Structures are given as structure tokens and as C-alpha cells.
Amino acid sequence: MLQNRSSYPSQQSAVAPSLASSSEKSIPTSLTPSSLRTVTTPRKVTIYDRNLNRRAPELSLAAFAFLFNEVVQYSQKNVKGIQEMEIKLSEYGYHVGQRVLELTVVREIKSAKRETRVLGLLQFINTGIWKSVFGKPADALEKSKDQEDEYMIIDNDPIVNKYISVPREMSQLNCAAFQAGIVEAVMDGCQFPARVTAHSVPTDLFPLKTVFLVKLDPVVVERERYMR
Amino acid sequence: MSFYLAIVGTKDNAVYDLEFGTYRQGGDGRPKFSADMKQLCPFIVHSSLDIVEEMQWNTNVMHLKVIDKFYNYLISSYMTAGNIKFLLLHETRADDVIRQFFVDLYDLYVKTLMSPFYSVDQPITSAVFDQRVKMLAKKYL
DSSP states (O other), X not given: OHHHHHTSOHHHHTTHXXXXXXXXXXXXXXXXXXXXXXXOOOOOOOGGGSOTTOOOOOOOHHHHHHHHHHHHHHHHTTOSSHHHHHHHHHHHHHXXXXXXXXXXHHHTGGGOXXXXXXXXXXXXXXXXXXXXXXXXXXXXXXXXXSOTTEEEEEESSOGGGTTOOOOGGGTTOOTTHHHHHHHHHHHHHTTOOEEXXXXXXXXXXXXXXXXXXXXXXXXXXXXXXXXX | OEEEEEEEOTTSOEXXXXXXXXXGGGOOSOOOOOHHHHHHHHHHHHHTHHXXXXXXXXXXXXXXXXXXXXXXXXXXXXXXTTXXXXXXXXXXXXXXXXXXXXXXXXXXXXXXXXXXXXXXXXXXXXXXXXXXXHHHHHHHO
């Protein structure tokens, strides 16, 4: 370590003692206030210096798939069953969703409004959120025929599942539970508590077709009835 | 003129608060609340939360403007998409300026939220955030 430091220009070596751990007491030799004054430490760039509106260019799908692959593997550890694993995945998604909601709204601050009705919010998720996260709107939004408090968001080809093939013994699993977590966080954040689950509904045309079932909390249903 | 700003989380928990004064008309940016008022500020502001909750379902705008009055003091409120409330106690009515202040504050808040080490409803302790809010106050109020 010492040898490395000796190759630094002399100005920087004056800062080194303060950076070094306290165990190395032998280093500070001629540390006078005047020598400190000449050192200009570069200002740290904080998260507040970044621009929220600058969108990153399209991210590489391969990098995302690789990362998500690790997420799935990680969530597979220490779980007893598939259901537990889906809950874990959904929790990871929840943290994403909480942030995505505010970020998406703040980026469209000109037209910004809060969603106060279920349908408006679901449409916002269907187009706004989906577009900002996955780059395309979801394929359909349906209301359940027999259940008043259930809605379905349908994605024919969810990006998270693109490179995931579920083994036969785990056929119950749908890794889009992560995506369901995002939706749940957005619903919760807007004060529409709901349970969101992901279900595979493979068709010949779309083998990865996933339905996100949104089951609203009774509180929301009641409020909606009151507001009508 | 003096101001009191509070950010309130989704569970009506305190996230951040700040007292400050105006820089306009020769002000020095220090709050000039009387000793009594200094103690009352948090009470007045938080008691207006009831009104916010009542209003939030009747309108879909974010800036709820002046929602409450307490003698000479007015309380403006702004509600984010994720139900974080910004409450500002002030003395004169200036909806436009306050709206701009809130919009920029929202921007700052979202930046805080983007940090993986911050989660919703956690108190904001960042010194940089504090400094940025004071800069906004100087710019607008």
C-alpha cells in the first residue's frame, strides 16, 4: 500500500493520511494547514445532482435477463414452496413499483394528476407504468365477469419471462410474480390496496401469456360505490 | 415572513420538517415565529391533515392550494401520486409560487426515493436534501 502511494503526485499524498485507516499511524509527517489548503477535493456527485428526466437509452435485454436470472435464483433459496417463492419475487417487485410510480408521474409532471378512481388507475398502469418499465403498453385490461372486485391485466409476452423456462415439477411457478409485485405497489401507493397475482395462461400463439389478477380490497370497492 | 414545511408519509408519519424565513424584502432566511407560534406550528400543520384526507378523493389535482387557516396563517398542501403530503404554513397567499416550490420539492423527494437505501415513509435525514430544500426556499419564497 505504501509503495503504491509513493507514486502519487505530492499534492494528493497530503490527503492520503485522512483517507487511510487509523491503524496506520506512521504516515502523517508534514501535515500543515497550508499544505491542506492547496488540495482541492472533487465535489461528490450525489443523487440530487442527477436529472430525473434524462432517460437512459434502451437497456440491454441480455443484461436485464442476466440480472433477473440471479434474482430468481436468489429467491429460490430458503423457500419451502413455489408459493413462498412467488411471494418473495413479488416483494422484490414491490420495491421497484413504489419508485416507478412516483418517477413515472414526475416525468409527466405537466399532465400530472392523481388517480382517484379504480378504472383510471388501472388504465394508468396498463399504459403509463407498463410503457415506462417495459417499453410497451400491456395487451389488454379486462374486468372479471363474475367477481365485482377483480380485474385482469393481460400481457401476451412479458419481458421478465422471455428467457425463463420453468421446469416441469415447478409448473405452478410464474416468475412474472415480480411484475405483479410492481402492480401491487402502484395500487397500494395510490391508496387502492389490492392483491395482485400472476397466472400463466399459455395459448398456441403466445406461450408466455400471463394474466395479472388484481383483487381489490373491500375498502376500495366500498369507496368506489360511495363515490359513484 | 416565516414558513413551516412538513412532509408527511403515507401512514401520517413525519418524514421531514423545516422552519425557514423569506429572503425577499430584506429577510435573512431565518424564521421569525414567536415562541408560542414556534411550538404551535407542527400542531396546526398536522391538524390540517384531516382536511387533506377529505379533499383527496374529490379532486385529482396534486396541488390542493390553501386548505386551512389559523388566524393569520395559511396552510397549503400538495399531494404526490404515492400519497406523500407536503404541507406548508405561510402568511400570504401566493398559489403560483408555492406550486412551483412544491413541484421542485417533489422532484427532490423523488430523487431521494430513487436511492436504494431509502424506502417510503422513512424520515429523510440527508444533509444534501436539507440544503437543497433551503435553496428552493430561497429561490421561490
